[in-house]
Amino acid sequence: MIFAQIFDAINIGLVILDRDLKVCKWNRWMEMNSGIPAAEIVGSHIFDFFPNLKTRKFLRSCKSVFTFGNFCFFSQKLHRCLFPFKTTGCFDTRFEYMQQSCAMGPLRDENNEVKYLFIYVQDVTEAATYEQKLVEMNMRDSLTGIYNRRFLESKLREEFKRHKRYSRPLSIIMFDIDFFKKVNDKYGHQCGDFILKSVSSMIASQIRNVDFLIRYGGEEFCCLLPETALEPALGVAERFRKSVMEHDNNFDGNNIKVTISLGVAEIRPNISSPETLLKKVDEALYRAKRKGRNRVEAMI
Amino acid sequence: MDVKKEKILTDEEVDILQEIMNIAFGQAASDLADVIDIHVILSVPFVKILQAPELPGYIRDEIRDICNISIIEQKFLGKFRGNALMVFPSHAGKELIALFGLEENMHPDADPAETLGRETLMEVGNIMIGACIGKLSELLRDSVTYSPPRIIIENHPCDTIPDSQLAADDSAIVLKTVFSFDRGSISGFVFLVTSHESIQWLKEALRKFIERYE
Amino acid sequence: MQKMIRKILIVDDSPIARKMLKSCIPRDRGYEFYEAGDGREAVEKFRETRPDVTFMDLTMPVMNGYEAIEEIIRIDPKAVIIVVTADIQVKAVTKVMKLGAHMVLKKILRKEEVEDALLKAEDTLRKFS
Numbered sequence: 001m002i003f004a005q006i007f008d009a010i011n012i013g014l015v016i017l018d019r020d021l022k023v024c025k026w027n028r029w030m031e032m033n034s035g036i037p038a039a040e041i042v043g044s045h046i047f048d049f050f051p052n053l054k055t056r057k058f059l060r061s062c063k064s065v066f067t068f069g070n071f072c073f074f075s076q077k078l079h080r081c082l083f084p085f086k087t088t089g090c091f092d093t094r095f096e097y098m099q100q101s102c103a104m105g106p107l108r109d110e111n112n113e114v115k116y117l118f119i120y121v122q123d124v125t126e127a128a129t130y131e132q133k134l135v136e137m138n139m140r141d142s143l144t145g146i147y148n149r150r151f152l153e154s155k156l157r158e159e160f161k162r163h164k165r166y167s168r169p170l171s172i173i174m175f176d177i178d179f180f181k182k183v184n185d186k187y188g189h190q191c192g193d194f195i196l197k198s199v200s201s202m203i204a205s206q207i208r209n210v211d212f213l214i215r216y217g218g219e220e221f222c223c224l225l226p227e228t229a230l231e232p233a234l235g236v237a238e239r240f241r242k243s244v245m246e247h248d249n250n251f252d253g254n255n256i257k258v259t260i261s262l263g264v265a266e267i268r269p270n271i272s273s274p275e276t277l278l279k280k281v282d283e284a285l286y287r288a289k290r291k292g293r294n295r296v297e298a299m300i
Numbered sequence: 301m302d303v304k305k306e307k308i309l310t311d312e313e314v315d316i317l318q319e320i321m322n323i324a325f326g327q328a329a330s331d332l333a334d335v336i337d338i339h340v341i342l343s344v345p346f347v348k349i350l351q352a353p354e355l356p357g358y359i360r361d362e363i364r365d366i367c368n369i370s371i372i373e374q375k376f377l378g379k380f381r382g383n384a385l386m387v388f389p390s391h392a393g394k395e396l397i398a399l400f401g402l403e404e405n406m407h408p409d410a411d412p413a414e415t416l417g418r419e420t421l422m423e424v425g426n427i428m429i430g431a432c433i434g435k436l437s438e439l440l441r442d443s444v445t446y447s448p449p450r451i452i453i454e455n456h457p458c459d460t461i462p463d464s465q466l467a468a469d470d471s472a473i474v475l476k477t478v479f480s481f482d483r484g485s486i487s488g489f490v491f492l493v494t495s496h497e498s499i500q501w502l503k504e505a506l507r508k509f510i511e512r513y514e
Numbered sequence: 515m516q517k518m519i520r521k522i523l524i525v526d527d528s529p530i531a532r533k534m535l536k537s538c539i540p541r542d543r544g545y546e547f548y549e550a551g552d553g554r555e556a557v558e559k560f561r562e563t564r565p566d567v568t569f570m571d572l573t574m575p576v577m578n579g580y581e582a583i584e585e586i587i588r589i590d591p592k593a594v595i596i597v598v599t600a601d602i603q604v605k606a607v608t609k610v611m612k613l614g615a616h617m618v619l620k621k622i623l624r625k626e627e628v629e630d631a632l633l634k635a636e637d638t639l640r641k642f643s
């Protein structure tokens with residue numbers, strides 16, 4: 001059969017299983033990516049070679065295809081991959097394994113009975129990598145690399161929901177570089193950018209990996225501290241203040257010292273929305289500024 | 301070809317179709333229980349013939365008691381072809397996750413709540429639609445293929461169902477069934493909207509079907 | 515062998531389904547057929563005609579098959595009722611057998627199954643008579 005050549009020529013993986021889930025066909029693409037030659041796997045139970053395939057969803061899908069003759073889909077979003085193959089190719093990817101979009105369907109005999117099922121495996125690593133980069137870009141600040149305001153807004157909504165359910169504490173620190181405009185005016189915008197990067201990377205190195213550091217806008221930053229009440233959060237803020245004050249920012253032969261003012265707030269029963277929390281912490285920050293800068297103020 | 305306003309299916313054809321639906325959905329329910337290991341109830345399906353533009357309004361009327369809904373759509377292609385829509389109340393996603401055990405398939409860095417909820421709806425939609433259409437096409441001696449399921453409406457009030465994009469003079473055979481799982485804690489609707497082109501074939505298939513019993 | 519089955523009652527809301535079932539029953543045995551379109555009508559017809567065998571659908575308007583079986587068994591505990599349904603989930607089958615149904619046949623029916631069921635019904639009738 002001339003048309004059968006497509007089986008090995010096509011750039012997707014094709015597998016055919018019989019009703020006992022034994023491999024009947026294993027195309028060249030599968031050979032290449034799995035390193036398992038067809039001669040070796042044909043006739044064996046698929047689970048002998050891929051024991052992790054044996055999930056409820058996979059078994060149910062096989063049963064469904066044999067019973068109803070329908071198609072079942074295994075999306076990259078949920079499954080990442082059906083067959084764990086190492087990523088090949090030269091493009092930059094964070095995925096250790098090839099990202100796959102797979103589907104399963106029936107093969108019928110002349111009496112319309114489902115005799116076999118086929119699985120096709122599509123390599124979608126490239127698209128998934130781009131998507132991941134886009135998602136990443138969408139929540140990061142391009143100058144400093146820390147999270148952006150959009151991320152904060154969605155994270156706060158999420159944290160509020162979690163707080164409502166489990167009533168675990170959550171605090172937020174908002175801080176601002178004192179007299180930042182003067183730095184810009186005196187040393188130029190490039191230096192201003194350097195200071196923003198320097199302050200954010202220094203703070204970033206001090207937080208836990210459950211905390212989130214966000215560039216809120218201009219020279220304003222936020223730090224979200226899950227599972228942290230106001231009192232310890234004030235301690236964290238004080239540490240930030242000291243370390244920024246003591247840090248040497250060397251730019252173009254100049255050592256530029258900056259300080260920050262900080263406000264701290266925590267979720268309380270009377271704070272019912274992310275907006276109110278942000279308002280509270282902003283008020284605290286404003287008070288720190290008014291009281292002379294380079295200091296920490298708690299919400300009232 | 302001019303269809304005019306004449307009856308698309310005769311009364312007898314509707315009766316035959318109704319019985320085929322009863323059988324198909326009955327078998328689907330019983331095989332589903334076996335495949336997904338959950339007791340499934342599918343109501344006696346209801347057959348209605350509509351002009352395409354009436355469809356969104358019809359669906360809105362049928363489901364108006366549910367506040368927020370999600371709709372899964374899947375196309376089926378055989379001699380018998382069209383669109384299948386599965387309507388869930390929005391909260392169903394969460395409850396179905398445990399029932400269908402998809403957590404074990406979830407990759408740890410997938411966004412848990414959202415991805416899992418959506419994937420579960422699509423999984424359940426795919427299998428329910430596959431069961432209904434599969435049994436139906438088996439009885440009519442057809443074999444169909446399917447597009448991947450898509451979520452076309454997610455967590456919206458039911459009055460936001462968009463108006464139809466089908467051609468105005470297309471007619472549609474709408475088959476509606478109410479399903480429920482697990483002692484009725486989760487229920488929803490399946491609508492099968494048959495495309496205009498398959499109606500001639502359907503008439504012929506219905507005739508052949510009943511001939512076996514003459 | 516004396517012929518035990520004379521009257522057959524067919525209960526199904528779909529006229530097509532009744533027709534399909536009838537076409538599976540041998541025509542040369544001189545059976546008398548009675549039909550009902552829902553459970554309520556089935557109970558009335560049963561009381562009137564006292565059929566030897568009743569074929570019963572489960573999902574019907576007005577009164578469903580489960581209730582009809584219950585009432586018919588109340589009228590005649592020895593009534594031979596054969597349930598005909600497409601949905602044969604274990605739960606449903608156990609329920610009708612508990613209610614007193616004789617056996618369950620799966621739609622779509624095949625001629626041989628129906629003939630076989632009638633033979634078994636005849637056996638039962640003979641044992642009880």
